[in-house]
Amino acid sequence: MNRTRLGEWGVLVFVWLGLVALFGTLADHFLSATTLTTVASRLPALAVVAAGMTLVIIAGGIDLSVGSVMALSGAVLGVAIVQWGWPLAAAIPVAILTGALAGLGTGLVTVGLGIPSFLVTLGSLEICRGLTYAVCDSRTLFIGAAIRPLAQPMPILGIPPTVPVALAVVVAAQAILSRTVFGRHLVAIGASEPAVRLAGIDTSTPRVAVFVLSGALAGLAAVFASARLGSADPNAGAGLELAAIAAVVIGGTSLSGGSGSVVGSLLGVLVIATLEAGLAQLGASEPLKRIVTGGAIIAAVAADALRRRWEGERG
Amino acid sequence: MSAPAGAVVLRAEGISKAWSTPVLDRVSLDLRGGEVHVLMGSNGAGKSTLAAILGGLVPADAGQMTLGPIPHAPRSRAAAEAAGVVMVLQEMNLFPGMSLAENLFLDRLPSRFGLVDRATLHRRAVVALERVGLGELDPRMPLARLGVGKRQLVEIARALDRRCRVLILDEPTAALSARESDLLFDHIRRLVSEGVSVVYVTHRLDELPRIASRVSVLRDGRFVAEHLGGNVAPGRLIEEMSGRASPQGSAAASAPAGDVVLAVAGLERGARVRKVSLEVRSGEVVGLAGLVGAGRTELLRTIFGADPASAGSVRVGDGRAGLLRSPRQAVAAGIGMLPEDRRHDGLLLGQSMRVNALLLPGQPRARSGWIDRPAERRAAEAIRTGMEVDCTSIEQPVGQLSGGNQQKVVLGRWLAAGCRVLLCDEPTRGVDAAAKGTIHRLLREFVNRGGGVLLASGELAELRAICDRVLVMAGGRIVAEFERGWSDEAVTAAAFESAVPTSVEKAGHSS
Numbered sequence: 036m037n038r039t040r041l042g043e044w045g046v047l048v049f050v051w052l053g054l055v056a057l058f059g060t061l062a063d064h065f066l067s068a069t070t071l072t073t074v075a076s077r078l079p080a081l082a083v084v085a086a087g088m089t090l091v092i093i094a095g096g097i098d099l100s101v102g103s104v105m106a107l108s109g110a111v112l113g114v115a116i117v118q119w120g121w122p123l124a125a126a127i128p129v130a131i132l133t134g135a136l137a138g139l140g141t142g143l144v145t146v147g148l149g150i151p152s153f154l155v156t157l158g159s160l161e162i163c164r165g166l167t168y169a170v171c172d173s174r175t176l177f178i179g180a181a182i183r184p185l186a187q188p189m190p191i192l193g194i195p196p197t198v199p200v201a202l203a204v205v206v207a208a209q210a211i212l213s214r215t216v217f218g219r220h221l222v223a224i225g226a227s228e229p230a231v232r233l234a235g236i237d238t239s240t241p242r243v244a245v246f247v248l249s250g251a252l253a254g255l256a257a258v259f260a261s262a263r264l265g266s267a268d269p270n271a272g273a274g275l276e277l278a279a280i281a282a283v284v285i286g287g288t289s290l291s292g293g294s295g296s297v298v299g300s301l302l303g304v305l306v307i308a309t310l311e312a313g314l315a316q317l318g319a320s321e322p323l324k325r326i327v328t329g330g331a332i333i334a335a336v337a338a339d340a341l342r343r344r345w346e347g348e349r350g
Numbered sequence: 351m352s353a354p355a356g357a358v359v360l361r362a363e364g365i366s367k368a369w370s371t372p373v374l375d376r377v378s379l380d381l382r383g384g385e386v387h388v389l390m391g392s393n394g395a396g397k398s399t400l401a402a403i404l405g406g407l408v409p410a411d412a413g414q415m416t417l418g419p420i421p422h423a424p425r426s427r428a429a430a431e432a433a434g435v436v437m438v439l440q441e442m443n444l445f446p447g448m449s450l451a452e453n454l455f456l457d458r459l460p461s462r463f464g465l466v467d468r469a470t471l472h473r474r475a476v477v478a479l480e481r482v483g484l485g486e487l488d489p490r491m492p493l494a495r496l497g498v499g500k501r502q503l504v505e506i507a508r509a510l511d512r513r514c515r516v517l518i519l520d521e522p523t524a525a526l527s528a529r530e531s532d533l534l535f536d537h538i539r540r541l542v543s544e545g546v547s548v549v550y551v552t553h554r555l556d557e558l559p560r561i562a563s564r565v566s567v568l569r570d571g572r573f574v575a576e577h578l579g580g581n582v583a584p585g586r587l588i589e590e591m592s593g594r595a596s597p598q599g600s601a602a603a604s605a606p607a608g609d610v611v612l613a614v615a616g617l618e619r620g621a622r623v624r625k626v627s628l629e630v631r632s633g634e635v636v637g638l639a640g641l642v643g644a645g646r647t648e649l650l651r652t653i654f655g656a657d658p659a660s661a662g663s664v665r666v667g668d669g670r671a672g673l674l675r676s677p678r679q680a681v682a683a684g685i686g687m688l689p690e691d692r693r694h695d696g697l698l699l700g701q702s703m704r705v706n707a708l709l710l711p712g713q714p715r716a717r718s719g720w721i722d723r724p725a726e727r728r729a730a731e732a733i734r735t736g737m738e739v740d741c742t743s744i745e746q747p748v749g750q751l752s753g754g755n756q757q758k759v760v761l762g763r764w765l766a767a768g769c770r771v772l773l774c775d776e777p778t779r780g781v782d783a784a785a786k787g788t789i790h791r792l793l794r795e796f797v798n799r800g801g802g803v804l805l806a807s808g809e810l811a812e813l814r815a816i817c818d819r820v821l822v823m824a825g826g827r828i829v830a831e832f833e834r835g836w837s838d839e840a841v842t843a844a845a846f847e848s849a850v851p852t853s854v855e856k857a858g859h860s861s
Contacts, residue, residue: 214720214721214723215719215720215721216719216720216721217719219705219721222701222705223698223701223705223709226698226699226700226701227694227695227697227698227699229694229695230694230695230696230697230698230709231698231709232656232676232677232678233654233656233677233687233689233695233696234677234681234709234710234711234763235677235678235680235681235682235686235710235711235767236678236709236710236711237678237711293698293700293701294700
């Protein structure tokens with residue numbers, strides 16, 4: 036890991052600690068176990084989706100379908116447990132596989148037909164939402180006790196088991212990105228796909244694979260979300276793609292591809308979640324919450340653009 | 351051209367500029383009326399930065415400029431143009447989706463009642479295009495249909511159409527064919543005779559006798575020498591630009607050619623590549639000459655599998671003859687390519703030298719899929735040393751390197767890959783004289799170790815310096831072949847020949 040990247044992470048950690056301190060001062064009960072539990076329970080789903088989104092964006096694409104794919108995977112999970120009576124251990128892999136298959140479809144169309152992933156996933160966003168309604172008959176499936184333990188705080192730690200799983204996913208995704216040939220190729224493709232192709236490297240397989248990965252992680256997010264709610268909601272994940280993209284951008288990944296980090300995106304998720312929790316505790320209205328969150332995204336992107344301009348002038 | 355006689359038009363004194371490191375250090379320049387003042391220097395010498403300061407693209411950190419009697423401190427390109435100082439950019443800033451006419455007059459479209467006056471626009475555009483010898487083009491056609499060379503001429507036409515006292519040209523011939531360059535020089539001479547003063551940035555020594563009234567040499571941001579007239583001994587200029595004595599004699603005589611390493615038979619791709627057959631032997635550098643649009647780039651890309659061929663076959667060494675369907679297959683078969691647009695197709699500019707040098711299918715790795723970082727660093731350091739890449743460390747982004755060093759990185763990548771055949775498309779375009787010599791030497795060493803090179807170049811001097819044989823292309827075909835000892839006239843004549851294939855010509859003796 037190079038020094039620049041550590042510096043970026045350091046800035047984000049600093050910003051996050053600043054937010055924690057700010058809300059800790061302003062709100063009476065912000066620094067409490069309840070807040071930790073609230074944030075910790077909502078965090079895992081967004082964190083793993085943002086991890087997948089980071090890889091897609093670094094490779095020069097974008098995945099707008101993650102919210103719908105998550106809903107579809109959740110519906111399949113719910114049907115498997117509630118209607119087919121499958122055990123959780125069997126239903127979870129099926130949910131993840133569902134997401135992976137959706138990603139495979141997206142990837143094959145994007146790469147095979149040479150269409151921008153923005154447009155393909157705009158389509159698959161609708162298709163997957165439609166499939167979700169079909170699978171669960173447009174109704175919320177109550178799963179209940181079969182899945183709730185995943186989202187209950189563990190003794191002593193005070194956080195649910197989904198949190199360490201999500202962290203492990205982030206660490207693994209970061210390792211793939213910075214330590215494997217596949218990750219190296221993703222970065223290179225995002226920087227200049229023609230250059231990578233002319234270097235004799237197969238670009239199609241990694242470009243499809245990254246969408247499969249993003250889909251699978253949306254499937255995992257469905258497990259987390261269903262565990263938190265104890266149900267599978269066909270309307271789940273609406274707007275999730277925008278939250279994930281916001282986290283990725285705040286985390287310092289370039290929207291035009293070719294650079295970024297998964298750890299940065301996790302810090303972006305933390306910043307957004309803390310901002311939301313803090314504003315809620317201050318009794319901020321929903322409109323105000325959304326305005327402030329939007330402002331934070333623009334501020335992060337503006338800071339990044341200014342930094343680049345400064346570095347560009349130096350170089 | 352004659353020595354300058356006019357009064358000083360534009361004077362720059364003590365110009366300094368630094369980004370993170372100093373780029374220009376107290377450089378002064380006088381531009382006289384009716385002269386072509388050439389700025390020479392290797393990449394990174396600061397000549398383009400100086401030109402950009404004159405043209406209002408970047409502000410100077412220190413120093414003064416005067417245009418005639420008045421101070422010249424343009425805050426933008428538009429301000430400089432309003433004062434009569436017009437710069438043609440090296441990186442073209444044109445709009446491919448718009449028509450030629452719109453590109454020419456975008457910032458001052460003739461209008462009536464707020465609507466574009468199409469008739470006037472068309473009439474002015476025809477005049478402007480004729481001025482650069484593009485009179486046969488329809489100004490309504492989109493720019494995207496023109497090749498790089500003609501786009502550069504459109505950019506120049508755009509500048510010429512402005513009332514300018516000072517015209518700044520930054521490596522205008524980099525993308526032009528010999529004929530287009532001749533045309534450009536004619537225009538420059540005409541403008542100069544009309545009293546316009548020209549600042550001409552180049553690193554091509556062969557252009558000096560044809561165009562220069564005065565030559566200023568820059569090195570590492572400092573003024574080194576000034577020469578009156580364009581007839582300066584090339585050895586002396588190279589010494590001044592590089593700060594060291596130039597290597598005596600160009601590429602050494604070649605080893606005798608060995609077995610065929612690349613055999614192309616009946617290769618076709620639409621109208622751009624027509625039934626091309628050729629052989630490259632081990633120990634041989636084969637040149638591809640031809641005008642812009644003759645199909646040199648297309649031929650190399652088709653051999654490499656980057657563009658699909660419709661018929662024909664390619665064989666590497668003793669391998670199987672067949673078509674290479676992708677660069678991946680080509681690389682697996684032992685072919686490497688230095689693409690024409692190395693910044694876009696050859697390199698990842700934001701990535702480090704290390705990443706770029708090892709951007710290969712089989713990069714160093716320990717266990718399957720995981721990069722062995724120490725091995726990777728060692729490999730990158732080896733390429734840095736072997737290719738004489740001048741960079742601060744292997745972690746420096748290649749976008750910060752000079753053109754020559756960038757090309758060495760791409761070359762080093764292929765040599766590390768152990769390929770047998772290299773396809774080089776304008777390998778030294780935008781590369782300074784010293785790095786050019788190094789690249790030629792490295793290519794020669796590669797063929798002496800048993801490799802074969804097929805090299806396309808629009809520069810006859812380059813083909814002469816390094817090639818054992820030269821094939822001339824026209825209209826997608828190979829129309830002539832020359833052994834060492836060919837004359838410029840013979841190759842140029844062959845290149846201009848129509849697409850009718852002629853019998854293979856041999857120029858007798860060797861040099």
